[in-house]
Every structure is written in structure tokens, then in C-alpha cells.
Amino acid sequence: MQITLxxxxxxxxxxxxxxxxxxWALRDFLGLKGAKYGCGIAACGACTVQVNGRAxxxxxxxxxxxxxxxxxxxxxxxxxxxxxxxxxxxxVPQCGYCQTGQIMQAVALLEQNPNPTREEIRAGMxxxxxxxxxxxxxxxxxxxxxxxxxxxxxx
Amino acid sequence: xxxxxEFVLGSGALAVAVSVxxxxxxxxxxxxGERFVTAYLEIAADGRVTLHSPTTEMxxxxxxxxxxxxxxxxxxxxxxxxVVTAEPADPFRRxxxxxxxxxxxxxxxxxxxxxxxxxxxxxxxxxxxAQWSVPAAECVLxxxxxxxxxxxxRAGIGSLAAAAAALPLPAxxxxxxxxxxxYTGRKVPRVDLAPKVRGEPVFAxxxxxPGMVYACAVLSPVFGGELERFERDSxxxxxxxxxxxxxxxxxxxxxxxxxxxxxxxxALKIRFKPTAHEALDSAAISRQMRAALDPEVAAxxxxxxxxxxxxxKAAKRVVSADYEVPYLSHxxxxxxxxxxxxGGDGVVHIWAPxxxxxxxxxAAAAAAxxxxxxxxxxxxxxxxxxxxxxxxxGIAAAVVTARAVNKPxxxxxxxxxxxxxxxxxxxxxxxxxxxxxAEGRVTGLRVRTxxxxxxASFSPQGLPAGQLDGSSVQTIRESRYKPSAFLVEWARVDxxxxxxxxRSVGATQNGYFLESFVDEVARAANRDPYELRRELLSHDPxxxxxxxxxxxxxxxxxxxxxxxxxxxxxxxxxxxxxxxxAEVSLRDGKPVVHRVVCxxxxxxxxxxxxxxxxxxxxIVQGLSATMExxxxxAQGRAADRNFDTYPLLRITQSPERIETIIIESGETMGGxxxxxxxxxxxxxxxxxxxxxxxxxxxLPLSKHRFA
Numbered sequence: 001m002q003i004t005l006x007x008x009x010x011x012x013x014x015x016x017x018x019x020x021x022x023x024w025a026l027r028d029f030l031g032l033k034g035a036k037y038g039c040g041i042a043a044c045g046a047c048t049v050q051v052n053g054r055a056x057x058x059x060x061x062x063x064x065x066x067x068x069x070x071x072x073x074x075x076x077x078x079x080x081x082x083x084x085x086x087x088x089x090x091x092v093p094q095c096g097y098c099q100t101g102q103i104m105q106a107v108a109l110l111e112q113n114p115n116p117t118r119e120e121i122r123a124g125m126x127x128x129x130x131x132x133x134x135x136x137x138x139x140x141x142x143x144x145x146x147x148x149x150x151x152x153x154x155x
Numbered sequence: 156x157x158x159x160x161e162f163v164l165g166s167g168a169l170a171v172a173v174s175v176x177x178x179x180x181x182x183x184x185x186x187x188g189e190r191f192v193t194a195y196l197e198i199a200a201d202g203r204v205t206l207h208s209p210t211t212e213m214x215x216x217x218x219x220x221x222x223x224x225x226x227x228x229x230x231x232x233x234x235x236x237x238v239v240t241a242e243p244a245d246p247f248r249r250x251x252x253x254x255x256x257x258x259x260x261x262x263x264x265x266x267x268x269x270x271x272x273x274x275x276x277x278x279x280x281x282x283x284x285a286q287w288s289v290p291a292a293e294c295v296l297x298x299x300x301x302x303x304x305x306x307x308x309r310a311g312i313g314s315l316a317a318a319a320a321a322l323p324l325p326a327x328x329x330x331x332x333x334x335x336x337x338y339t340g341r342k343v344p345r346v347d348l349a350p351k352v353r354g355e356p357v358f359a360x361x362x363x364x365p366g367m368v369y370a371c372a373v374l375s376p377v378f379g380g381e382l383e384r385f386e387r388d389s390x391x392x393x394x395x396x397x398x399x400x401x402x403x404x405x406x407x408x409x410x411x412x413x414x415x416x417x418x419x420x421x422a423l424k425i426r427f428k429p430t431a432h433e434a435l436d437s438a439a440i441s442r443q444m445r446a447a448l449d450p451e452v453a454a455x456x457x458x459x460x461x462x463x464x465x466x467x468k469a470a471k472r473v474v475s476a477d478y479e480v481p482y483l484s485h486x487x488x489x490x491x492x493x494x495x496x497x498g499g500d501g502v503v504h505i506w507a508p509x510x511x512x513x514x515x516x517x518a519a520a521a522a523a524x525x526x527x528x529x530x531x532x533x534x535x536x537x538x539x540x541x542x543x544x545x546x547x548x549g550i551a552a553a554v555v556t557a558r559a560v561n562k563p564x565x566x567x568x569x570x571x572x573x574x575x576x577x578x579x580x581x582x583x584x585x586x587x588x589x590x591x592x593a594e595g596r597v598t599g600l601r602v603r604t605x606x607x608x609x610x611a612s613f614s615p616q617g618l619p620a621g622q623l624d625g626s627s628v629q630t631i632r633e634s635r636y637k638p639s640a641f642l643v644e645w646a647r648v649d650x651x652x653x654x655x656x657x658r659s660v661g662a663t664q665n666g667y668f669l670e671s672f673v674d675e676v677a678r679a680a681n682r683d684p685y686e687l688r689r690e691l692l693s694h695d696p697x698x699x700x701x702x703x704x705x706x707x708x709x710x711x712x713x714x715x716x717x718x719x720x721x722x723x724x725x726x727x728x729x730x731x732x733x734x735x736x737a738e739v740s741l742r743d744g745k746p747v748v749h750r751v752v753c754x755x756x757x758x759x760x761x762x763x764x765x766x767x768x769x770x771x772x773x774i775v776q777g778l779s780a781t782m783e784x785x786x787x788x789a790q791g792r793a794a795d796r797n798f799d800t801y802p803l804l805r806i807t808q809s810p811e812r813i814e815t816i817i818i819e820s821g822e823t824m825g826g827x828x829x830x831x832x833x834x835x836x837x838x839x840x841x842x843x844x845x846x847x848x849x850x851x852x853x854l855p856l857s858k859h860r861f862a
Contacts, residue, residue, distance in 0.1 A: 017394065017414065017415075020414045021414065024412060024413050024414040027413065028369075028412040028413050028414070029412070031363075033354070033355075033356040033358075033360075033361040034354025034355075035354075036358075036360070036488070036489070036538070037360065037413075037490065038488050038489075038490070038570065038798075039570045039797055039798050040417075040569060040570055040797075041570075041797055041798075041799060043797060043798035043799050044488065044798050046488055073354070074353070074354035075354055077354075079353045084352050084353065087348075087352045088344070088348060088349060088352055091344065091345055091348060091764055091768065092348075092352075093214070093345075093348050093351045093352065094214030094215070094216070094768060094772055095213055095214030095487070095488065095489075095536070095537060095538050095539045095540075096214065096347070096348070096351030096352075096357070096536070096538070097358060097487075097488040097489045097538030097539060098488045099351055099352065100351075100354040103352065103354075122806050122807045122809075123807065125806045126805050126806055126807045127805075128806075129488065129798065129803050129805065130488070130775075130806075131486055131487055131488050131539050131541070131776065131803060132214045132539060132772045132775075132776070133771060133772035133773065133774065133775025133776045133779070133804075133809075134768075134771070134772060134775075135775055135804075135806040135809035136771050136775070136809060136810070136813055137768070137771070138806060139806065139809075
């Protein structure tokens, strides 16, 4: 079935099973490899993308449910997003496999709550697992990004 | 993702050749040997240096460590150094095998890479000196240029490559003095992070090849089970499915894309041959291991200092406790996958996230029916390793599938296979005994561990009966504690569950056993556990400094708010000494770790921030295992097959503060990736016991109820 997706501001049409999770449309049909497969049951968050601004686990989101939605993957951040810059400043990733999901979760968190407390950062990032144990740096980088984005808005 | 040949051809600028005195087999095969200054360093005409690293980059940072070593010794800017993992060849092997494990990445390769860089520097300088007719001794190599200050001449190393080609490498080049090292020991950005943060395709699972198909594995859930038969037409209703292929351990459903292959795998009707262990479960394994703690059961001696029996007899009292830990899954975030493409020339190209290049190349070659030289193994960045990618259990099925369908194949496991196929950190038990004199001093220790032999499962050659499995007594056998008697034994209890080294290997369980027991002994003797450790290490200034550094930084002995307690542990592994102090409380009956202080003596360091990153990661991963991780076995298989029932630590459970103190003692460089992990379990357990007064003798903590 022909399905049109709006990904990173562009309409992209693919011929796919409407029950197929969004993750596989991004990875196998659209060549966007940033979102990762980790569990297939929305338990690890490696596949996190934004759907209409909300962080969603793309491994369980069927295509038919996002046909008219605004989908943003890490490729849509442009590489210079304050969250990505903070991730480099704090040298967050180790293996890096979960980090695109972490970054997309952080972007959604900061769009909803530009100045989160430490507890809010932790609660907001809880759904994305990191096996390498980069949590202390994730927390620091979200704080750094929040400060940078607030400063930018204020200036 | 490019092959080396494509990489070189694509760079264009590599028309200038450099000499090849130490070139690798792989380079020769690839026809690019002339680009190498040494086996490790490839220099482009524009002066960019590509390091062919002997190590797998799986997040531990060795590629950056190696880039720093060569940037410093050669004299180039770090930004001009790129790193790829080499293909198997002699210069990249340690003890005859190419692979990454045992925290060897920086400490082993530090000197060979420095030497190779110094050799390259000397021939590049010699080439410039000859061109300018000046003494080589008057030239220096800095920022990627050879400079002759007197005549104010300079030349980029890329432009000198051709001339350097004619020169022999010096056997013993001079190494730069420490004062000339710009990056070593300082904070530098990791070379692999920018692409990861941009979401670029750096993992094997991101690789695409023209005409590629997707193969989802359906493997026996029972350990070691083999395929009986499958019904090929059971997958016919699934659109996109192309074929089903019998592979070692089961079948692979081949389809036009991932989702179709997964759906086909769910639809496939498949039967596996019965095994001898269909009823095996965790309780039976535990019973068998605990039965082997009986002193009447035969055991292999691993350490005998003094006369335990005499010391125990003379003791005022003997304290004893039994401990147990479960199987653990490595659970790297990237489930196993690889891409296999068999070329028209019969060469088998594989892109794979592996920690052991030779082992995997050999396994792939056997499956393909070709000699190993016909396999080109392109090691990608790994989405986590932790020891799980030391094995070669996933590669043969991929090669078999590619041969059967005659197309490039992306072969993958679902998370359920990643959890279910085994290769776990072994379950193990221990009986710990300590003899105390009237003053509460430890006069003797006796340790018996019992469990399956890691090396019997993991080593291709197995472990003959009667031989010691080193990891089953790791860190206890080598413990720096020196009571007048110290007896260590191990009883082998084989199980059909496959096992592999798990980050820090035997030090994970044995560090917990010994260090939690030291606290139990201290309590029994009514002594401060830190003071008891100081007494046990009083002969050893280096170890004393490590525990004293941690204790001081963690305010050991200072009052804490009500409901909080500290615990300490000291574990040596992989050439480094590590002490940690954890500060914990209970919230809603669950442990909360507020603060961890880590003192690590790894001799000397290359990456300042890299060491801190590994300390933090080791503590978090170790805490994850301590709090919640256990692979439960039922009906001969893993009952836990995804993150819903095998929970990893989440950010909300991560320590609120981790403080790292690096001690550069100047002793032989030690490992960093593993040593920070083992102390966290006993440090946290000891803090909880200090808080509650109740001993904790098995993990994970989620099994225990706290008031």
C-alpha cells in the first residue's frame, strides 16, 4: 500500500505494509539509519523519534497511525542542534548505539520543558536505556543544552 | 561504509606512495601496501594519517587512545588522524590472535604504536633532510610538517611520502621526551563521537549493499539445540519473504526488508531436535553448584599460602558465609547482525561488529569453504561489546545464508535471540571462611568457589578435566591480602549454558564474594571495614594509597544524614587497582545510590577524559548487574528474552554523583575498561548491610526485601 510520510519536513511516499512499524520505514525504505532497533517492544528507546513533537518509540508505531503526522528523526536536527552540541561538549557517547534515541528524547523533553530540574531531566530520560552507562553525562548534557537554548532565546 | 580498496581509491590524493617495510598481510592483499609507512600508518598526499588500529572500537575509546599515541609521537595534529579497525594480520595480533578484550587496548599497544610512529617520523625526516641536503638531526616533525629551522624550510608529510619510500625503517627509533607530547594524559575529544551524535551510519546494522536482502534468524531457544525441520510454506502468506534457509542452530527467513523477515520468522513453523537438558532450570543449577561447596567434593587448588587447617584450628573463631550470583547477559544495545557479500571472485566480504577478528574470520572461512585469506572482514564500530562479541557464534549462519541465496545478506538476530542464545557471565557460588585471632585480626582465609568453567565453554580448545578455570578464582587467587594462611579452591560444575567473558569477567563475581565477606568479617570482629582492609594491606604501599585515597575523598568515618550509609570495596583486575566507596539509602524499600567515589591506580594514562568515562560507565553497568540483572533459566532455555523481564539500570537509578580520582603511580600501565566495574557491587552491598544489619549473600538486590 502506498503511504506518504512527512519526515524532517519532506513528504516521502513508500509502498509498505500499513502495520509495519515506523522504524523500518525510516531505516529500510527511506535510508535514514539514525533511529536504531534495540528491542522491538518499546522497552529500550533506541528507536526514539519525534511524532508531532512527542518522543515516540518508532519500533511499535505502525505506519498507518502516522500518515499525516510530522515525523522528525535525528537526521532532521541538522547536526548543530544545541542538544547535539552539548552531547559533544560533554563527550557523552561511548558505543553510541542508543545515543540518537537519547538525543531525540532530550530534544522532545526540552521543547516541552525548557528549564527542567534535575529530577525532571532524569524522569524525562528514563525511557531510554544505555548499556555503556553514560547516564551521568546524559544528565549533564541535557542541563547544558537547556542552558544554551534558554540563553539563545533570551538574547 | 567503504572497503579499504574503495577507501584508498576514493581518496584520489594517494598517488604518492610511501615505503612499506612493515606492511600487513591485509594491506598486501588489498593492493594498497605501498601507502603504508608502517603496518599501522597510512599517509595521504594531503598529510592526513589513517591509523589501522589493532583494536575494535566498541565505546571504550581505544581508537582515540591510539590516535593520541600516534599524533604525539609522529608529530601531527589530532584532527588529521583517522582511525579504522585493521583486518587480521600479524602486526595486529597479540598472542597470535587479533581481538579486543582484557582491557589490553591501550596498555598493550602503547609501545608498539609509539615505536611505529617514531619509525615513520624518522624516515619522513630523513627524506626531507636528503632533499634539502641538511643533517636530519637539525630537522623536526611538528604539526604534520618536517621543519628545518636554520634554512626556514618546511614540507608536509604527504609530500615527503614518495621519497620516504626508499628508506629502511630504523630498528630502534628514539621516542619523544614527555615534554613534547601534546595530547597524552590530557582531555581530548573522542575521534568517533561526532558521527555518532549526528546519527551517521557507523554500525554494521547501518550498512547497505546493492541488491541486499534481509535474513532474520530463528534459533533453538534451548541452549545448543539444532534444527529438526521447518515447513517452508508456512511463510508463504507473508509478503516480501523470499526464502527460508537452514543454518547452524535453526533457520534464517530471508526477505526484501527487515520487517518482512521478522514477520516471516514469527510465521515460520519450525521444530528443533530434543536435547539432554530440556528440563534444566536455575534452581537445579543453584543446587548443583551449592552441593559442590561441600569440602568432601573434589576441588582444584588455586592458591595455598601457609597452613589453613592449622590456622583455623588455632583461631579464636572462624567466620563463614556462602554467596551466589546468577548468569548475566551482556545485552549490548545493538543485537547481533552482520552483512555478508560473496563477490564474483569468490572473496567473502563481511561487515560485522566483532571483538575477535581472527576467530570470526576463521569461522566465516570454514562456513564459506574458503581459506581465511579469502575472507575480508570489515570491523565496523560496535553498538556495545562487553565481551559478547568475543565469540564467533553468529557468523557461520550469516555466511551459510549468503551462500544459499547468492545475494548480499544482512543477517540479524532479534533481541530475543540476543538474550536467548546464551554466552553469559557464569553463575557461581562461593564459600568464604576467615580465621580470626583474639585481637580480631584475620590470620587465615579459605575460599571455595564452584560453578561452570568459563574457559570450557568459551575457549575453542575447551578445558581438560582437572585443570583450573582461572576466571573462577580471578582476583581472589591474586589478592594482595596476605594473611598467614590463604587457601583458594575451585570445584567444577559443568552446565549446558554457553558462557563468554562479561566485562571484568571473573572479577565481577569474585570481587563481590571477597569484598562483601571482608565486611562480614569486620562486623563479626566489631571492627571498621576500612581499618580492617588497611591492616590486610599494611605490607603494600601501592594498594594502601588506593584505599586511603578513596576513603579520604569519600569522607569515610564522617557523619552522614540519618538513613544513609557508606560501603567500601577494593578489587584489583587487569593490571589496575580500584577502590570505591558508595553512599546509599533506601527509598520505598529500594536502594538509592547517592554518591560513588572511585580511586583508580592504572599506572599511567593516555586519555584523561576517556579514563573518567570508563570509570563512570563501569560503575553504572556494575550497578545495573548488582541491582536487577539475572538470566533465569527454565526448560533448558533463558526465561528472560527482552528488556521487559531483564531490566537494565535506568537513568533514574544512576548514582547521583560519581567522583573519579586517577592515581598515576608510574607503575606498569594497567587496563581501564574493566577494573572500575567489580568494586561497585560489594561497595553498594556493604553500604546496604551497614544500613540494615542484614547480610546480603546473593544478587541481584531486586531479590531482596528492604524495610
